[in-house]
Amino acid sequence: MALKRVIPTLLLKDSTLVKTIKFNKFQYVGDPANTVKIFNELEVDELCFLDITATNENREPNYKVLKEIAEESFMPLSYGGGIKSFEQVKSILNMGFEKVVINTSSLAQPGLIAKISSYFGSQSIIGSIDIKSNWFGKKVVHTNSGKVHTDITALDLAKKLEQEGVGEILITSIDKDGTWKGYDLDLIKEINDVVSVPIIANGGCGSIEDIRNVFSIKGVQAAGVGSMVVFQKQGMGVLINYPQKEIDNIRDA
Amino acid sequence: MITIIDYGLGNLGSIKNMLKRIGVKSEVTSSETKILKAKKIILPGVGAYDTAMRRLKELDLIKTLNKKALEDKIPIMGVCLGMQLLLESSEEGTEKGLGWIEGSCYKFKFKENTELKIPHMGWNFVFEKQSNSIIKNFENFKFYFVHSYHAKVKNENNKLLVAKYGYEFDCAVAKENIYGFQFHPEKSHKFGMQLFQNFAKI
Structure with a gap:
């Protein structure tokens, strides 16, 4: 068996790293390339970079920063944010990223996922779903870094992404993001039941226990971690960290 | 100096970066003249088996690579698809591989109801x-x-490392001066660095 992965999901605001709470309240975390150097030393499984302002500012991915990240990284990398075309994907993969993450464009650019998947293989593409509860408590898909709400359910989108050929699905609970309160286990279970592609659970992780809990769901191959690996503790200052030993203890060998 | 073969497939930059990090000089090239002078070769590769073999043919590199591997016997390391090309064939395609090591590549097959x-x-x-x-x-x-x-x-003595995924498979092979690794050392932290360091010292 492959080891279950614990993946820092790092948020880019163009050229700087930030961390959010419920997709708001951006807090400055640091410089991307320097952070990669620290994560190299910590021997992290894999890194996921998401530029959370690219789509809404209608701009290209920041290729200069992505190049710096790729040059520093001795671990697998994925990138998402502002990707609309096959050509962009090609440039990003050529730079040394293993995978791209598609969120808004899975709805806005029909056919893009299928094209990437058939050309580069399904392993090169992560479909990303951001979910938030509406006024009635119903969990619906949001796009554009949470700014645009849709009436699509997570289950329907997950099935669609799988059909179009993504290799993994990243599920982020906006309600849990930055709260340190643990993953939305019900949501993750629900989606995991309807698709067979591996799932990366994301949003809300605050402790090793949270990771253990989400790994107990069969099919969850990876857990995204944010606040926990960039802050000392909840409400405290920036400290890039990765509890490698504790992680090794809770995942299947 | 390690010569990394550029035939349009694979993540050459990442390999070069890791070699640089451990203080080993490298060049990325598809030039026959440069490859003929090479002291050590890395054959990378990501993608489909047939595409890779056809690219090597188009660039007219197979004869040169055969000479380096089989006559000059310099150390050669295949990585990922580059490792699979060292063998005779693959279920993935119809093109013959380089055939330096006896054996073939097969698609993972699991029993039904597997989570793999x-x-x-x-x-x-x-x-x-x-x-x-x-x-x-x-x-x-x-x-x-x-x-x-x-x-x-085919031969047990060409088997260097195995890994388990559903069942045990050969993830590193070797025959005299020829080595192949299925995984990505360039994306495997200190583990990959150790491997490249060992290769540099051979």
């Missing part, structure tokens, strides 16, 4: 089948894998 996904993607521990200076100091080593096809060598 294809491609095999992620970190796996590797297990030594025989000692060799290229895998010196490997203890509790894990590497990052991404692949749907896996090697199976």
Whole structure:
């Protein structure tokens, strides 16, 4: 068996790293390339970079920063944010990223996922779903870094992404993001039941226990971690960290 | 100096970066003249088996590579698809491989109702089948894998490392001066660095 992965999901605001709470309240975390150097030393499984302002500012991915990240990284990398075309994907993969993450464009650019998947293989593409509860408590898909709400359910989108050929699905609970309160286990279970592609659970992780809990769901191959690996503790200052030993203890060998 | 063969497939930059980090000089090239002068070669590769073999043919590199591997006998290391090309064939395609090591590549096959996904993607521990200076100091080593096809060598003595995914498969092969690794050392932290260091010292 492959080891279950614990993946820092790092948020880019163009050229700087930030961390959010419920997709708001951006807090400055640091410089991307320097952070990669620290994560190299910590021997992290894999890194996921998401530029959370690219789509809404209608701009290209920041290729200069992505190049710096790729040059520093001795671990697998994925990138998402502002990707609309096959050509962009090609440039990003050529730079040394293993995978791209598609969120808004899975709805806005029909056919893009299928094209990437058939050309580069399904392993090169992560479909990303951001979910938030509406006024009635119903969990619906949001796009554009949470700014645009849709009436699509997570289950329907997950099935669609799988059909179009993504290799993994990243599920982020906006309600849990930055709260340190643990993953939305019900949501993750629900989606995991309807698709067979591996799932990366994301949003809300605050402790090793949270990771253990989400790994107990069969099919969850990876857990995204944010606040926990960039802050000392909840409400405290920036400290890039990765509890490698504790992680090794809770995942299947 | 390590010569990395550029035939349009694979993540050459990442390999070059890691070699730079451990202080080993490298060049990325598809030039026959440069390859003929090479002292050590890395054959990378990501993508489809047939595409890779056809690219090598188009660039007219097969004769040159055969000379370096079989006559000059310089150390040559295939990585990922580059490792699979060292063998005779693959279920993935119809093109013949370089055939330097006897064996073929097969698609992962699991029993029904398995939770195992294809491609095999992620970190796996590797297990030594025989000692060799290229895998010196490997203890509790894990590497990052991404692949749907896996090697199976004919001769037990070409088997260097195995990994388990559903079943045991050959993830590193060797025959005299020729070495192949299924995983991505360039994306496997200190484990990959150790491997490249060993290769540089051979």
